[in-house]
Amino acid sequence: MDFSRRVTELINSVPHGKVATYGQIARLAGNRRGARLVSYLLHSLSEKYDLPWYRVVNRSGKISLKPGYGYELQRQLLENEGIMFGNGDAIDLDKYGWQT
DNA sequence: CATATGACGATAT
DNA sequence: AATATCGCCATAT
Structure with a gap:
């Protein structure tokens, strides 16, 4: 429960116009290997809370x-925040990554 | 309680 | 460099 709660808070902490990675969230939540859980939790939590998944x-x-x-939905939402997709489908994490 | 699953990540081939 | 495989750990069933 602690992990999932921290994940929700971390997701909510991601600034507008920035992006985080699953592994990064997992790491910050204290679980270096929990990247997959983050994805799973986003699935369930984002339906219960309104997270910027x-x-x-x-x-x-x-x-x-x-x-x-x-895919299209997420991409559009990100572009709405001013995030530009580089090489067709990738975001420049150096530029838009959270806590660069 | 045991097995399956996953919006990933690191390592091996 | 690109693809395949394994690990990880909380939830779901």
Whole structure:
């Protein structure tokens, strides 16, 4: 429970216009290997709370969702915050990464 | 209680 | 460098 609560708080702490990675959240939550849990928790928690789940991408700065299953939505939400997708589908984490 | 699962990440091939 | 495989750990069933 502690882990999931911290995850929600961390997600809520991601500044507008920035993105975090699953592994980063997991690490900050005290679980270096919990990247997968973060994704799972986002699934369930984002439906219960209103988390900015779309500010979380995988460590390559890419959206993990498949096109047609949320990819387009997330990409659009991020672009709405001023985040530009570089090479077609990747975000420049150096530039938009949280806590660079 | 045991097994399955996952919006990942690191390592091995 | 690109792809495949394994590990990790909380939830769900």
